[in-house]
Structure formats: C-alpha cells, structure tokens
Amino acid sequence: MSPGRFISFEGIDGAGKSTHIQAVADWFRARGADVQLSREPGGTPLAETLRDIVLHQPMGSLTELLLMFAGRRDHIETVIRPALAAGKTLLCDRFTDASFAYQGGGRGLPLSVLEPLADWVQEGTEPELTLWFDLPAEQAAARRASAREADRIEQQDLDFFERVRAGYAARAAQAPQRIARIDASGTVEQVGAAVRAVLAGRYPTC
Numbered sequence: 001m002s003p004g005r006f007i008s009f010e011g012i013d014g015a016g017k018s019t020h021i022q023a024v025a026d027w028f029r030a031r032g033a034d035v036q037l038s039r040e041p042g043g044t045p046l047a048e049t050l051r052d053i054v055l056h057q058p059m060g061s062l063t064e065l066l067l068m069f070a071g072r073r074d075h076i077e078t079v080i081r082p083a084l085a086a087g088k089t090l091l092c093d094r095f096t097d098a099s100f101a102y103q104g105g106g107r108g109l110p111l112s113v114l115e116p117l118a119d120w121v122q123e124g125t126e127p128e129l130t131l132w133f134d135l136p137a138e139q140a141a142a143r144r145a146s147a148r149e150a151d152r153i154e155q156q157d158l159d160f161f162e163r164v165r166a167g168y169a170a171r172a173a174q175a176p177q178r179i180a181r182i183d184a185s186g187t188v189e190q191v192g193a194a195v196r197a198v199l200a201g202r203y204p205t206c
C-alpha cells in the first residue's frame with residue numbers, strides 16, 4: 001500500500017472539474033496534507049507534448065487512445081508513483097476513467113482493447129477516490145461556449161458527449177465504492193458543498 005492519496009476528477013468537458021480542484025486542494029491542505037496537482041493528458045514534459053498533439057492534430061480513435069496511454073505511463077512513472085511514495089495527496093484532473101468514457105463510450109472502442117491496455121500501463125496504480133462531475137451534455141456545452149475556444153475533442157457534437165457521459169455512468173456502476181457522482185448542475189456553491197460532503201464522508205478523521 002502506498003502512503004499517499006491519489007484522487008482523480010472526471011466529467012465531460014465543461015462539467016466544472018477544474019473549478020473545484022483548487023478548493024479540494026485547499027480542503028486537504030487545511031487538514032495538513034502535502035498536496036500536489038496534476039492533469040491528464042499531460043502532467044510531465046513528454047505527456048504535455050502528447051497532449052498538444054492529441055488535442056490539435058487529426059488522428060484516428062485508436063491512435064488517440066494509444067497517445068493517452070503513452071502519456072499516462074510516463075505520468076505514472078515519473079510523477080504519480082513518486083508523489084504517492086512520498087506520502088503526498090495527488091489530485092489529478094482526469095485519469096483512466098476518461099479513456100473509458102471518451103475513447104470507449106464516445107469513440108466506440110471496445111472494452112477488449114481498453115481493459116488490457118489499462119492493466120498493462122497502470123500495473124495497479126489507481127485512484128482511491130474519483131469525483132465524477134455529472135452534467136447533461138447540453139448544459140456543459142453552454143458552459144464551454146462562454147469559457148474558451150473548442151479544441152479537437154471539444155468540437156464533437158452533443159451525441160458524442162452524451163455517449164461519454166454514459167461511459168462515465170457505466171464506470172461508476174462498476175466501481176461504486178471508488179467513483180462518487182457529484183450532481184454538477186447546480187451553482188458553483190452548491191456543487192462545492194456536494195464535493196465537501198463527499199470528502200467529509202470519506203475522510204472523517206482527516
């Protein structure tokens with residue numbers, strides 16, 4: 001068992017993950033934790049280069065999946081495992097659930113490809129808690145539209161994002177003890193309160 005804590009943040013683009021990750025960092029820091037933030041795709045110099053390619057260059061679904069997992073392997077080896085071994089609380093904006101939701105649910109790649117790849121690349125490295133920010137695709141698209149220009153994946157249509165959302169729901173059904181669904185449709189304050197309730201339930205003595 002590693003002495004650190006690995007917590008991931010998931011949801012369709014625009015659901016509000018990044019808005020809440022800083023508040024979660026503050027929640028743990030206020031309780032004495034040594035917090036480190038990271039993200040996927042990205043988190044290392046190599047994986048950030050792959051992120052730029054995967055979000056902006058045209059490519060097929062399997063190539064997209066393999067680039068996500070190539071970056072993930074580097075991230076696990078050089079950032080995640082060392083942070084956990086050092087006892088840190090690592091908060092990661094997306095991890096493998098995103099591959100199952102986007103490349104599995106959204107792109108339609110089969111579990112027979114995804115599952116062995118995840119086992120092979122992760123070798124047991126898995127978040128202990130995943131906060132899944134769940135929001136209808138239409139509401140997320142409205143939030144994104146007022147926030148920034150769409151990258152290659154964000155340019156997909158609403159049907160794609162509903163399939164991604166269904167992909168997350170399927171993952172949550174398979175791992176209910178790890179994945180906590182947060183209703184992300186309320187105000188930032190309401191969603192923040194829901195997040196704090198999950199943390200207080202999970203870490204009562206923290």
Ligand SMILES: Nc1ncnc2c1ncn2[C@@H]1O[C@H](COP(=O)(O)OP(=O)(O)OP(=O)(O)O)[C@@H](O)[C@H]1O
Nearest residue numbers: 012013014015016017018019143147186187188191
């Ligand atoms: N509860 C909320 N109500 C209204 N707007 C929100 C809410 N939460 C976040 N937003 C706004 O929606 C936009 C997207 O939020 P944010 O960047 O946190 O989403 P995200 O899930 O991290 O998206 P991505 O994965 O694409 O980076 C931002 O402009 C943010 O201010």
Ligand SMILES: Cc1cn([C@H]2C[C@H](O)[C@@H](COP(=O)(O)O)O2)c(=O)[nH]c1=O
Nearest residue numbers: 013040041068094095098099102153154
């Ligand atoms: C890890 C991972 C991510 N994605 C997608 C999801 C988003 O559209 C982008 C990342 O952008 P963000 O602003 O950092 O959320 O990448 C994916 O398709 N598969 C993955 O494994």
